[in-house]
Amino acid sequence: MDEKTLQLVNNRELSWLAFNERVMQEAEDITVPLIQRLRFLGIFSNNQDEFFRVRVASVRRLDELTKIRKIRLQGGISPGQLLELIQKKAIELQNKFESVYQDIINEMQKNNIFVVDETELSSSQKAFAQKYFAEEIHSQLIPIILNKNTDITFLRDDRLFWAVKLNKKGSKREYNRYFIIELPSSLPRFVVLPSDKTGKIQIIFLDDIIRLNLDRLFFMFNYQQIEAYTFKITRDAELDLDDDFSKSLIDKMRAGLRRRMRGKPLRMVYDETMPGDLLSMIENKLGLKEKGTMVPGGRYHQMRDLMKFPVVKPELEVQNPVPLYHKDLNLLSSIIKVIRSKDILLNYPYHNFVHVIDFLREAAFDPKVEEIYITLYRVADRSKIINALISAAKNGKKVVVMVELQARFDEKNNIKWTNELRDAGVKVIHGIQNLKVHSKLILIKRKENRKLKGYTYIGTGNFNENTAKLYTDFGLFTAHQGIAQDAERIFDYLQNGENRFECSYLLASPFYLRTQLSQLIEREIANARKGKTAYILLKINSLVDNDMIKLLYKASQSGVQVRMIIRGICCLKPGIKKLSNKIKAKSIVDKYLEHTRLMIFANGGEEKYFIGSADWMSRNLDRRVEVCTPVFDQSIQKQLKDIFEIQWSDNVKARSLEDNTLNNYLREGDEVVRSQVKLYDYFDSINCQNNK
Numbered sequence: 001m002d003e004k005t006l007q008l009v010n011n012r013e014l015s016w017l018a019f020n021e022r023v024m025q026e027a028e029d030i031t032v033p034l035i036q037r038l039r040f041l042g043i044f045s046n047n048q049d050e051f052f053r054v055r056v057a058s059v060r061r062l063d064e065l066t067k068i069r070k071i072r073l074q075g076g077i078s079p080g081q082l083l084e085l086i087q088k089k090a091i092e093l094q095n096k097f098e099s100v101y102q103d104i105i106n107e108m109q110k111n112n113i114f115v116v117d118e119t120e121l122s123s124s125q126k127a128f129a130q131k132y133f134a135e136e137i138h139s140q141l142i143p144i145i146l147n148k149n150t151d152i153t154f155l156r157d158d159r160l161f162w163a164v165k166l167n168k169k170g171s172k173r174e175y176n177r178y179f180i181i182e183l184p185s186s187l188p189r190f191v192v193l194p195s196d197k198t199g200k201i202q203i204i205f206l207d208d209i210i211r212l213n214l215d216r217l218f219f220m221f222n223y224q225q226i227e228a229y230t231f232k233i234t235r236d237a238e239l240d241l242d243d244d245f246s247k248s249l250i251d252k253m254r255a256g257l258r259r260r261m262r263g264k265p266l267r268m269v270y271d272e273t274m275p276g277d278l279l280s281m282i283e284n285k286l287g288l289k290e291k292g293t294m295v296p297g298g299r300y301h302q303m304r305d306l307m308k309f310p311v312v313k314p315e316l317e318v319q320n321p322v323p324l325y326h327k328d329l330n331l332l333s334s335i336i337k338v339i340r341s342k343d344i345l346l347n348y349p350y351h352n353f354v355h356v357i358d359f360l361r362e363a364a365f366d367p368k369v370e371e372i373y374i375t376l377y378r379v380a381d382r383s384k385i386i387n388a389l390i391s392a393a394k395n396g397k398k399v400v401v402m403v404e405l406q407a408r409f410d411e412k413n414n415i416k417w418t419n420e421l422r423d424a425g426v427k428v429i430h431g432i433q434n435l436k437v438h439s440k441l442i443l444i445k446r447k448e449n450r451k452l453k454g455y456t457y458i459g460t461g462n463f464n465e466n467t468a469k470l471y472t473d474f475g476l477f478t479a480h481q482g483i484a485q486d487a488e489r490i491f492d493y494l495q496n497g498e499n500r501f502e503c504s505y506l507l508a509s510p511f512y513l514r515t516q517l518s519q520l521i522e523r524e525i526a527n528a529r530k531g532k533t534a535y536i537l538l539k540i541n542s543l544v545d546n547d548m549i550k551l552l553y554k555a556s557q558s559g560v561q562v563r564m565i566i567r568g569i570c571c572l573k574p575g576i577k578k579l580s581n582k583i584k585a586k587s588i589v590d591k592y593l594e595h596t597r598l599m600i601f602a603n604g605g606e607e608k609y610f611i612g613s614a615d616w617m618s619r620n621l622d623r624r625v626e627v628c629t630p631v632f633d634q635s636i637q638k639q640l641k642d643i644f645e646i647q648w649s650d651n652v653k654a655r656s657l658e659d660n661t662l663n664n665y666l667r668e669g670d671e672v673v674r675s676q677v678k679l680y681d682y683f684d685s686i687n688c689q690n691n692k
Contacts, residue, residue, distance in 0.1 A: 008553070008579065009571040010660045011075035012544050013055050013082060017089050018660050019568040020047045022589040024093065025655075025663060027100050034111065035309060036318040036591070037104050041097060042306030048093070049234060049304060052266055053157065054408070057236035059083055060266065060290075074546070074571055091295070098298055113201045113312060118212035121204075122196045126212070129193075129204065133213040136187060141210070141217060146178035152285045157235040159185060160207075160302040163270075164214070165278050166223040177221065178278060183207065183230075189305035192312065201312050205300060229278070231270035232301045233286060265293070272296035318591050321680055323352040323469070327687045335359045335477070336366070336446065339455055343633040344477040347643065348461065349592060350683045353468035356442075356475060357384045359457065363444045364392035370452065371445040373491045375402040375437055375625075378410050378462040379417065385463045386417060390424040399426045402494050404437045431625065432497045435510060438620065439627035440475075440613050443487040454484025458506075458629040460597045460611055471595040472676070474611045476629055476636075480505070483629060490627065507628040513614060514547075514621040520601050520608065521551050521560075527604050528559035535561040537600040537644050542569040544617040556582035565647055566657060567594040575658045585657040586666060588650055590676045598640060599628070609637050646682060650675035 026032055027040040062071055063079035073082055105115055121129060143164065144150065155161060162181040183206065191209060193202040207230060210217075214226045265286045270279065279294075288294055311317060325331065326346060328338055335358055338344065346355060363369045372392050379385055393399045403418050405411055421428050431437040440459035445452045461473030478484075486503040493501040500511050507516045521536065528534035536555065543549065543564065549572045552562060562583040564574070574585040588594050599610040612628025614620040631637055647654075652674040654666045 006072055006074055006546075007076035008573065008576075009074045009546065009549055010573060011073060011077065011082060011085075012569055012571055013051075013059065013086055014075065014089065015569045015571055015660050016051060016055065017086070017093070018663060019587070019589075020044055020051070021093060022587060022655055022663050023047060024096060024100065026589055027104070032591075033318050034104065034107055034316040035311075035313070036316075037100075038108075038306050038309050041101055041104070042304050042309070044093075044097065045302075046304035046307065048090070049157075052090075052234040053236065056083070056086060057264075057266055059086070060236075074544075087291075094295070094297060097303070101303075111313065111316060112199070113203070113316075116193070116202050116204055116208075118204070118208040121193070121212075125193045125196065125202070129191075129209045129212055130216075132191065133209055133216070137184060137206070137210060138213075138217070140184040140186070141181055143179040143181050143217070146180050146281060150285070152180060152282070155180070155182075155233055155286075157233050157265075159183070160230060160232050162207075162210070162228045163231055163274060163278050163282060164218075164229075165227040165275060166218060166221055167225040167227065168223040175223075176277070177223070178281060179218075180282075181210075181217075181228075183210070188310070189302075189308065190310050192310055203310065203312070207300060227275070227278075229271035229274040230299065230301050231268055231274070231282070233268045234266045236264045236266055267293045267295055269295045269297045269301050271299055271301075273299075320349070320469075320591065323349055324680075324683055324687055325352050326355060329355050329358075331358070335362055336444070336455055339477045339479050343480070343631070343636055345631070345633075345636045345639060346475040346477075347596070347639075347679070347683065348468040348473045348475070349470065350472075350680050353465050356457065356459075356463065357388060357465065359444075359477070360385060360388035360392070360442070363446075364388050364397065365395055366446065368447045369397060369444055370447055371398040371400070371443075373400045373402075373441075373443040373445075373487070374463070375404070375439050375441045375494075376414070376417070376463060377404045377438060377440070378464055378467070379413075380464045380466045381413075383417070383463075384465055386420065389421065389426055393421075393425040400491065400495065401426050401428050402431055402437050402491070403428055405430055406436055429495055431494050435623060435625055436619075437494065437625040438613050439490070439508070439625050441487055441490065441627050443484060443491060445484075445488075453479070454481060454488065455479055456484045456487050458483075458487075458612065458627055460613055461595050471593045474596050474598070476611060476631060478629075480632065487627075490625070494625065505630055507610060507612065507630075509614060509621050509624055509626040513626060513628065517548070517599075517616075517621075518551060520599075520603075521555055523603065524560045524601060525555050525558045527602070528555070532604055533602050534559065535563070535602045537563050537598070537641075539565040539596060539598040539644060539647070540615045541567045541595060541597070542615040542617050544569055544571050544615075545621060546571075546618075548616045548621075552583060553580055556580045563648060564657075565594075565644070570657045570660060573660075586648075586650075586654045587657055587663075588647060588654050588675060590653040590674070592676055596643075597628075598644060600641065600644065607637065607641075609640055611640070642682065643679060646673070646678050647675040649673045 023040055023044045027037045059079050059082055066079050071079060160183040164179040166177040168175040187206055189206050190203050193204055211228055214228055265288055268288055329335055363372055389399055401421055403414050405414050418428050442457040444455045457477050459475040461471050482505045486506040489501040507513050524534040524536055543566050564585040566585055566587055570585055574580050574583040597612055601608045609631040610628045614626035614628055620626050650673050651667050651669050655663045656666055
């Protein structure tokens with residue numbers, strides 16, 4: 001985009017911060033169960049950390065390039081200007097975080113739950129804390145002496161640290177010693193204390209148990225005062241892989257992960273009461289000289305740990321209903337037999353992810369199944385998906401697994417799964433150089449009537465039974481042989497990487513997805529200009545790509561009605577006269593993370609429906625292997641349309657995106673509609689109708 005056009009879109013990073021503020025709104029919402037509000041603060045904190053590690057790091061690199069050539073980003077601003085805006089917003093959100101956290105703590109006290117520090121313990125609780133320190137913590141603490149020769153570039157950005165100052169006042173001058181201690185990450189951050197006579201539920205940070213026992217840790221030093229202050233650092237998470245062709249990709253990944261641990265520090269968040277001499281020493285050793293890199297905060301950091309706050313009163317936690325079994329899929333019966341006769345749509349977490357596991361389990365011991373192919377991006381720690389694939393290989397099936405080693409922050413896990421799968425006889429591939437494989441694809445080939453018949457699953461989310469309980473996603477089972485043949489072409493490409501693949505039915509990047517989506521939008525534009533009904537219904541996680549935004553602006557100007565549900569980043573500006581007044585956009589943030597991707601095009605009265613793995617971002621359209629599938633079954637099409645309309649009618653958790661900074665709730669309509677609750681009831685009613 002030229003500079004003038006760049007001003008017609010929202011900046012990506014600022015739009016992301018607006019999304020994370022919507023997460024904060026869930027923590028503010030008094031209708032959300034109390035402890036769940038606390039967990040939303042943990043999610044916010046985790047998101048913010050990752051944002052600095054990835055996005056702010058990229059902007060800083062661009063800012064350095066700006067000294068060589070002029071660079072303008074979305075919104076028409078320079079990287080330097082963007083860094084200033086990010087810093088201003090981040091401080092605003094941090095202050096808001098502290099306020100919301102204190103409000104929740106106060107509300108917890110009304111429910112007899114108290115987060116206490118080391119000064120508020122009874123004698124018996126103090127004895128418990130001292131015993132816990134001696135038995136669980138002490139052996140894991142090794143203070144590092146901090147002096148002018150100490151190198152602290154090894155400090156990791158996913159850890160929490162103490163800066164400790166020992167003070168001894170002599171007759172002539174003051175003697176100080178300085179140390180750094182890493183808090184043990186293997187222990188729970190929160191410890192439930194034994195109840196005292198009041199019957200209160202009291203919880204203490206691990207930090208404060210250590211603070212209580214600092215004199216026992218530094219017993220060999222005769223100092224009058226020990227001061228301790230927590231801090232954490234955020235590093236550039238870019239994973240640089242070297243070009244040594246003699247190394248395997250796994251070896252490169254391991255080396256890259258080691259280098260990431262020493263990535264450039266981007267910021268340090270610290271206890272604002274830390275004395276100046278201690279703060280300056282750490283700041284200088286980390287080389288944090290740029291404006292905005294030193295961020296003062298409260299007593300506690302690494303607040304993503306709030307996601308693991310102990311369950312002490314279940315009634316104050318979110319109570320999710322039990323996932324439903326699909327009306328056509330019975331446990332302990334053949335899934336493949338059902339798919340042979342009809343397509344099946346699953347919508348997690350309303351449906352049970354066990355159907356996907358059972359699909360693979362059945363294939364693993366079905367004597368007629370000869371080959372299994374799957375793409376894996378992120379899987380559960382104790383993955384039943386992996387177990388099924390290993391079982392299939394042991395049963396003599398040909399099993400080909402595409403494991404994406406560059407799934408950010410899951411690289412180490414995926415190296416582990418690669419080794420386990422290979423040890424079991426599974427063929428593991430790692431795709432094409434410089435292309436992440438983000439598709440969610442399974443292909444099973446079964447011998448029927450002397451021919452191999454394909455059964456395919458195309459999804460919008462990872463093959464992960466844990467996140468399937470928390471993320472909303474679609475998955476389509478189909479026996480459509482054209483789709484199966486397209487899936488086979490994609491897996492051939494992933495194994496060989498020599499030729500561009502061509503699909504007859506699937507929409508796949510990096511070669512054709514952008515072109516195919518553009519053609520679908522252009523068709524709506526042409527129909528609108530002819531006076532035909534023309535509309536686009538779009539539900540994705542992020543809308544960033546400039547060319548796709550320009551095309552949607554063109555559609556609006558041509559009379560195409562566009563309705564979008566965008567969970568996160570939305571760089572398009574809806575509702576602008578003569579530009580996007582035909583476009584409406586909203587975001588839904590609720591107890592489940594909205595992750596489904598759905599596209600519906602009017603197509604002159606013969607609607608086209610697609611689900612898939614791709615967001616509308618340049619990386620997804622051009623630099624990843626993504627797969628979207630058409631949906632042909634008319635009953636499933638109706639379900640998808642119903643799902644979109646239910647979500648569009650949400651007036652409890654939906655926010656307007658017309659002003660990307662305000663996050664105003666949408667309260668339209670007479671009936672109260674919380675779409676995530678209504679969708680469960682929708683699928684439950686379908687099951688009930690089927691059982692009559």
